[in-house]
Amino acid sequence: MENIYSKWYHPYTPAKEYKKKVAYFSMEFGIDQSFNIYSGGLGFLAGSHMRSGLELKQNMIGIGMLWKYGYYDQARNQDQTLWSDFNVKHFDFLEDTGIEVEITLHDNPHVKVRAYVLKPEIFGTVPMYFLTTDVEGNDHLSRTITNHLYDNNQVTRVSQSIVLGIGGAKVVEALGGADTYHLNEGHALPAFYYLRDRGVGKNQMVFTTHTPEKAGNEEREARHLNRCGFFGRRLSDEELQKEMVNGGMINYTVSALRMAKKANGVSKLHAIVANDMWKDYPGICEIIPITNAQNQKFWQDESIKNAWIAKDTEAYKKRKSDLKSNLAAEVYSQTGKVFDPNVLTIVWARRFAGYKRADLLLRDFDRFKRLISNEKYPVQIIWAGKPYPFDYGAIDLFNHLVYQCKNEPNLAVLIGYEIELSKKLKCGSDVWLNTPRITREASGTSGMAAAMNGSVNVSTNDGWIPEFQKDTKNCFVLPALDHNMPIWDQDQIDTDNLYHILETKVIPTFYDQPEVWQDIVFTAMDDVIPEFTSHRMADDYYKKLF
Secondary structure (H helix, E strand, C coil), X not given: CCCHHHCCCCCCCCCHHHCCCEEEECCCCCCCCCCCCCCCHHHHHHHHHHXXXXXXXXXXXXXXECCCCCCCEEEECCCCCEEEECCCCCCCCCEEEEEEEEEEECCEEXXXXXXXXXXXXXXXXXXXXXXXXXXXXXXXXXXXXXXXXXXXXXXXXXXXXXXXXXXXHHHHHHHCCCCEEEEECHHHCHHHHHXXXXXXXXXXXXXXXXXXXXXXXXXXXXXXXXXXXXXXXXXXXXXXXXXXXXXXXXXXXXXHHHHCCEEEECCHHHHHHHHHHHCXXXXXXXXXXXXXXXXXXXXXXXHHHHHHHHCCHHHHHHHHHHHHHHHHHHHHHXXXXXXCCCCEEEEEECCCCHHHCCCHHHHCHHHHHHHXXXXXXXXXXXXXXXXXXXXXXXXXXXXXXXXXXXXXXXXXXECXXXXXXXXXXXXXXXXXXXXXXXXXXXXXXXXXXXXXXXXEEEECCCCCHHHHCCECCCEEECCCCCXXXXXXXXXXXXXXXXHHXXXXXXXXXXXXXXXXXXXXXXXXXXXXXXXXXXXXXXXXXXHHHC
């Protein structure tokens, strides 16, 4: 029997303002704890988008990759330092669509790519198609392409882009084609080259850039990509030269910006940074802001939501205390430390990337020691997050925090930073600490879901924060500084400012003025919903981008 999802199908009639058929390509999606094929914010964002697509009845589908080993499972060595585990995943809820396409990789013209569907009723998303090369008839090397998200082997990384881009575009063709092809970040760039050859016009291609870091924007040697099969066919030297930048390179972001009719950055600040970053490249499209957001239904605790709507402080406090106890139980089970739900709990939890500065509090070690040993105003601090498994600098920083926390009863580093732990941390914390160097965080979305659950943002003024912040009314913001200063100086000033805010504002308000704290909590919820919910975002994408 043919699967109804082997053609473009939705279990609802799309709403008239969302009729356009959109195929959304992303290297990772964070949809549910049981479906762990994501690494961080890019995946969480894409997952929220897919949920809101269903809730708004949009005529959209997701195209992603079925990672055999997921990203990695965070574990510990005997001394509690980080160990990366790679285990084969089993996802019984996916169904084979029967769609199998062939792509050319290097000199192999017959690499098979099979598509599995995640039906809407499983997790409440639009229909999503996940691609794998782990298929009967493929040679061993081809079968390993979809093993690891962000594989450490650079040739494999290129192959992954070709599978997602060209394999994905061919799957969409098999489904009946789309009106708009949307690349969430540049990983699936080969889709644009393939589609352009098939006569798909510029007005059908759109692109989202997420990376204000030059280094995060992939750039590879043009001839090498041509040999890999990146462009869907072998380009002539003349054709290749038209695509090159920077002396023989293909920059994924620049190429996507040239082929798309329109692109977006993921916050107002990021759109400004992105337009400035790429302005010297001729032929790029405009980059508009559509600020990232999170799905309220998925991320906000139901009892917290009801207490907030009723402005019922007692109900809120009771539930918040229970949620803090849940988090304390997690800390106890992982570390054997007993955390107190009555104590101010500060959480730093996100991807472990250097610019996010997990260790900012430790830069002034004397002040740090005073902070954690203050008996009048006690604090508890939790760190969590996944470094990239081959980023040894980030792993070293993670391990450094593990050592610093080892003998302190009120400090903990948790492993397993995935959707479930992320929810626990957002619901069970009082303060959500966000410390990126300014202009380096395109958006950041964890603070949105934290605010939905009564965790107050203490943050540098970067990413989405400038659009949200009313300092001391709905969050606490570090004063802006000149981001062109040497990094060492920036870190020193930000450290001083962070301690000043914690010592003179955040901690005394929490303990001495609980009613003011409560106002901040509820005001933050008022300001984050609906403005930073993915319903607003999913609507914006249709109206402003598609």
